[in-house]
Amino acid sequence: MKILVCISHVPDTTSKINFTEGDTKFDINGVQFVINPNDEFGLTRAMWFKEKQGASVDVVNVGGVETEPTLRKALAIGADAAIRVNTQATDGFSVAKELAKVVSEGGYDLVIAGRESIDYNGGMVPGMLAGLTNSNFVANCIGLEVDGTNAKAVREIDGGKETVSTALPLVIGGQKGLVEESDLRIPNMRGIMMARKKPLTVLEPAETGVKTKAISFEKPAPKGAVKLVDADNIDELVSLLHNEAKVI
Amino acid sequence: MSIIVYTESENGKFKKAALEVVSYAKSIADQMGSSVTAVVVNADDLESLGNYGASKVLSIKNDALNTFNAKTYASAIEQAAKQEAANVIVVSTSADSKYLAPLLAVGLEAGYVSNVIEAPSSLSPFTVKHTAFTNKAFANTEISTDIKIVGLSNNSFGLVESGGNASIEDFSPSLPESGVNVESVDKATDKVSIADAETVVSGGRGLKGPENWGMIEELAEVLGAATACSKPVSDLGWRPHSEHVGQTGKPVASNLYIAIGISGAIQHLAGINSSKVKVVINTDAEAPFFKAADYGVVGDAFEVVPKLIEKLKAFKAANA
Ligand SMILES: Cc1cc2nc3c(=O)[nH]c(=O)nc-3n(C[C@H](O)[C@H](O)[C@H](O)COP(=O)(O)OP(=O)(O)OC[C@H]3O[C@@H](n4cnc5c(N)ncnc54)[C@H](O)[C@@H]3O)c2cc1C
Numbered sequence: 001m002k003i004l005v006c007i008s009h010v011p012d013t014t015s016k017i018n019f020t021e022g023d024t025k026f027d028i029n030g031v032q033f034v035i036n037p038n039d040e041f042g043l044t045r046a047m048w049f050k051e052k053q054g055a056s057v058d059v060v061n062v063g064g065v066e067t068e069p070t071l072r073k074a075l076a077i078g079a080d081a082a083i084r085v086n087t088q089a090t091d092g093f094s095v096a097k098e099l100a101k102v103v104s105e106g107g108y109d110l111v112i113a114g115r116e117s118i119d120y121n122g123g124m125v126p127g128m129l130a131g132l133t134n135s136n137f138v139a140n141c142i143g144l145e146v147d148g149t150n151a152k153a154v155r156e157i158d159g160g161k162e163t164v165s166t167a168l169p170l171v172i173g174g175q176k177g178l179v180e181e182s183d184l185r186i187p188n189m190r191g192i193m194m195a196r197k198k199p200l201t202v203l204e205p206a207e208t209g210v211k212t213k214a215i216s217f218e219k220p221a222p223k224g225a226v227k228l229v230d231a232d233n234i235d236e237l238v239s240l241l242h243n244e245a246k247v248i
Numbered sequence: 249m250s251i252i253v254y255t256e257s258e259n260g261k262f263k264k265a266a267l268e269v270v271s272y273a274k275s276i277a278d279q280m281g282s283s284v285t286a287v288v289v290n291a292d293d294l295e296s297l298g299n300y301g302a303s304k305v306l307s308i309k310n311d312a313l314n315t316f317n318a319k320t321y322a323s324a325i326e327q328a329a330k331q332e333a334a335n336v337i338v339v340s341t342s343a344d345s346k347y348l349a350p351l352l353a354v355g356l357e358a359g360y361v362s363n364v365i366e367a368p369s370s371l372s373p374f375t376v377k378h379t380a381f382t383n384k385a386f387a388n389t390e391i392s393t394d395i396k397i398v399g400l401s402n403n404s405f406g407l408v409e410s411g412g413n414a415s416i417e418d419f420s421p422s423l424p425e426s427g428v429n430v431e432s433v434d435k436a437t438d439k440v441s442i443a444d445a446e447t448v449v450s451g452g453r454g455l456k457g458p459e460n461w462g463m464i465e466e467l468a469e470v471l472g473a474a475t476a477c478s479k480p481v482s483d484l485g486w487r488p489h490s491e492h493v494g495q496t497g498k499p500v501a502s503n504l505y506i507a508i509g510i511s512g513a514i515q516h517l518a519g520i521n522s523s524k525v526k527v528v529i530n531t532d533a534e535a536p537f538f539k540a541a542d543y544g545v546v547g548d549a550f551e552v553v554p555k556l557i558e559k560l561k562a563f564k565a566a567n568a
Contacts (some may be wrong), residue, residue, distance in 0.1 A: 013495060013515050017384040030553045037496055092350075093359065107257045118495060122362055127318070127350025139347040142489065152431075158343045158443040160435030160490055162291040164273045166428040177489055192397075211359030214387040215375070219520070220419065226528070226538050231547030234555045237527070238563050240543055246448070247504040248471065248563070 001055040001144065001168075003046045004108040006099060006125070007074050008036035008089075009067035017218045019150075024121075026217070030237035035070055038114025044184050045144060046064055046112055047078045053146070056080050058106065062089045062098045068200065075195035076187030082198065087205035091212065092120075096128035098210040102132050109149075109168040115175040126173035135169040142177025150164035249282040252334040253302070254325050256342060257291035262446055262492075264407070265400075269407040273338045274301025275367045286414070287328045289313050289321065298414035300407065304567045306332075306419035315430040316344050320384035320423050322351035327421040329356060329395065336374075337397045342443050349399055356537050362399035365522070382495050383521035401522065403441060403501045427469075437524065441493065445474035447504040448523070450493060452478040452516075454509020454549060458486035463553045464508065470560045476500065478510045492520035498503040508549045512537025531551065 011017070011031045018027040035043065049055040059074040060098075061067045072081040083106075087096045098104045103111055110133040116123035123139075131135030137153075138144075142161065145152030147169045155162055156177070187195070229237045249473060253273045255266035270281065273284045276464055286302040288294060294305045306328050313320065323539055325348070339345040341363060355362040363378045365386070372388045376398060380387040391397075452460060461475075461559050468475045473490060475491060482492035493500050495518040505523035509530060520526065527542040528565040529552050538544045545552050 002354050011381070013382070014520070028467070033501045044468030091359075093353065096350075096354075120380050120387070121345050121382060122360075125352065125358055126360060130307045131351045131354030135352070136429060139318065140343055156343065156490060157433070157435065158441060160433065160488075162433045162435075163287075163431045164428050165431055181483065201379065211357075211377040211393045212361055212389050214380075217380070217386045218377075218386045218388070219384070220386070223540070224542075226544045227548065228538075228542045228544050231545050231552055234545070234552065237543060237545065237556065238515045238559045241433050241525070241527070242503070242563065245504070245542065247525045247562070 001049060001054065001110060002108045002113060003049060003057045003110045004048050004106060005039065005043045005057060005074070005079065005105060006111065006113040007039050007043070007059050007103065008071060008114060008119070009033050009061055009063055009070040010036045010119045013037070013118065013233060017219070020110035021078065023217050026216065029239050033070060035073060036114050036117045038116060038175045038221055039186055041176055041178040042073055042114055042172070043077060043079065045174065045209060047185065050078065050145065051211045054193045056232040058083060060085070060102050062095045066126055071200060072195050073187055075198045075200070075234045076191040077185045078191065082200040084153065084200065085203050085205055092122040093128055093211045094208045095133040096125050096132055098205055099125070099129050100132035101206055102203070111135065111171040112147065113171065115173045121175070126171055127177065130171035133169065133171070135171045136166040137171050138164060139173040141172040141174045144172060144174070144178060158211050171231065215241060249280060249335050249458050250332045251277050251280070251282060251284050251336045251338065251505070252325070252329050252332055253284060253290050253338045254345065256340060256344060257267055257285045257288065257293070260290065260292040261322065262291060262293065262296065263342070263391050265342055265402050267402050267407050267546050268402065268405055269299040269338045270486060272337070272367065272405045274410060276336060277301070277372050279371055285328070285334070287325050287419070290307055291550050295414060298412045299409050301410045301412060302414045303412065304327070305414045305416045307416055308419050308421065310423070317428060317430070318344070318347040318351055319428065320426050322348040322355060323424050324421040325352055325463055326355040326421060335395055337355050337395065338395065341401050343397050345399065353397050354548040356392065356395045359393040360396050360399065361389050361391060361553065365401050365404040367405070382518035383499070384518065399531045401501050401505060403446065406524070408485070425522040429441050440474040441471065442474045442476055442493065442498050442500055446501050447471045447473035447506075448476050448500050448502045449473045449506045449508070450476035450478070450510060451481060451508050452510030453480045463557065467506070467553055467557050467560075470557055470564065472544050478516050483501050507541070508553060509535055510537060512540055
């Protein structure tokens with residue numbers, strides 16, 4: 001089985017979010033970039049397929065040269081080869097189109113993407129990629145087994161979960177649940193050394209045409225201080241929720 | 249020119265989010281001087297959509313659509329959009345709508361923006377505001393394609409009754425092979441789901457164990473709320489993963505979020521920032537959640553929550 005794991009290069013969760021150039025650009029100053037958490041679950045599941053069922057695992061990112069350390073980290077975790085499509089990821093559709101080209105040319109059976117990346121949270125790349133490559137698609141995937149060309153997947157739905165059967169070629173939007181968090185891997189010294197020798201191919205982008213464009217950013221207005229209510233005066237809380245906040 | 253909305257229903261009844269997307273679409277239609285057509289699948293009570301601004305309903309009745317399937321549903325909406333020459337398509341941000349919207353975008357070569365929280369600030373260029381950076385910021389995004397798909401965040405626009413009437417037409421799209429077959433669904437049907445809930449009562453590790461969730465459920469029941477939890481709580485198996493809120497869990501956009509025994513770590517806050525009113529109950533006055541909250545009680549959940557339940561019951565009885 002040939003697996004491709006899509007890796008998004010995102011600001012670490014604890015990063016302070018700021019904008020520059022008149023609030024038109026994300027400020028990368030002092031921001032630490034990591035493998036998108038949803039993709040990390042998928043990468044670890046791919047490692048499981050590789051080790052338990054025999055699969056090759058490539059990782060791919062659409063982005064500039066600055067994303068290469070993130071791809072090297074994925075190689076250090078155990079991916080066999082990395083691909084970078086050399087263009088700035090500006091909107092979900094164009095990223096999906098670049099990825100679709102990699103998928104079609106590479107002949108992948110299973111593509112594991114993350115449910116959403118924690119920067120733009122669009123949650124659209126996996127579905128668009130499935131649509132563009134005419135693959136089956138499972139969103140919010142929290143469990144995946146593959147037997148030959150058949151797959152069984154579990155999808156999180158509002159208020160529960162759903163088990164589905166489908167077939168390869170398959171694209172999933174994966175998340176926590178695909179593997180236990182305790183199974184997530186941290187690159188070790190040997191992995192890091194080996195990653196240096198693994199191939200990282202740079203592909204030039206196709207002419208795709210962007211459909212959406214973020215033109216400016218805003219931060220939420222600063223919040224007023226919390227109103228504290230005495231633990232012995234819960235009547236006051238009920239009254240505030242009714243009269244002031246008007247939520248009950 | 250027309251606007252299409254996909255209105256979700258469950259057991260034949262429209263979800264609140266469905267009425268919200270119709271209300272939202274109506275506001276765009278008024279600005280554009282056009283009208284709203286709702287696409288519905290196996291739902292009854294179709295007339296009710298008129299009250300929220302739909303002037304036409306395309307009603308699909310087909311037993312093959314009894315279980316949700318993203319590809320077939322996306323194809324049905326795509327056919328409706330083509331028939332109506334739609335320029336704007338509005339869907340919600342439920343798990344199902346987010347599942348089908350990217351497929352629909354590919355089918356129609358349409359630009360799609362999800363997690364939208366307001367009516368468009370401009371129609372030309374078509375510009376919408378949506379959450380980004382896991383709720384730490386907002387982005388204003390232009391959609392440049394002829395057909396635009398907007399994914400509206402639940403509870404962000406509200407319901408607006410306009411008292412109109414909708415004409416109803418049967419619609420029979422041709423359904424493609426689904427490719428993904430639902431084998432089983434495991435869902436608590438008697439409970440409000442986090443995505444739909446106007447109020448969410450959430451418990452953290454401060455509750456000490458699953459045996460203490462009785463009071464969380466009771467509080468939720470009094471408020472007609474959904475129950476939720478922090479990540480360690482679902483990791484420990486005290487509560488199902490579907491209740492886990494935050495960056496790696498579910499987002500919550502409720503009107504009221506009550507956090508009990510939750511520290512307010514940044515990854516948790518990321519999931520609830522778009523909730524409107526936040527109440528925190530925590531023993532630790534230094535818990536970071538107090539910085540994000542509107543109302544706070546520094547106190548022991550095991551004393552405060554039973555009192556709150558009692559007071560709310562009295563409030564409800566008095567205001568019934
Ligand atoms: C990449 C990443 C992603 C993550 N994603 C998420 C996510 O999606 N969602 C999430 O929730 N977390 C997430 N986390 C974990 C997050 O950082 C915190 O560890 C977690 O939110 C803490 O949960 P908690 O507040 O329930 O537990 P604790 O940190 O143990 O806090 C419990 C709180 O309860 C209070 N308390 C104790 N006893 C009582 C009592 N009797 N009455 C009242 N209060 C009491 C304490 O004062 C404390 O503030 C993520 C972490 C990482 C690194």
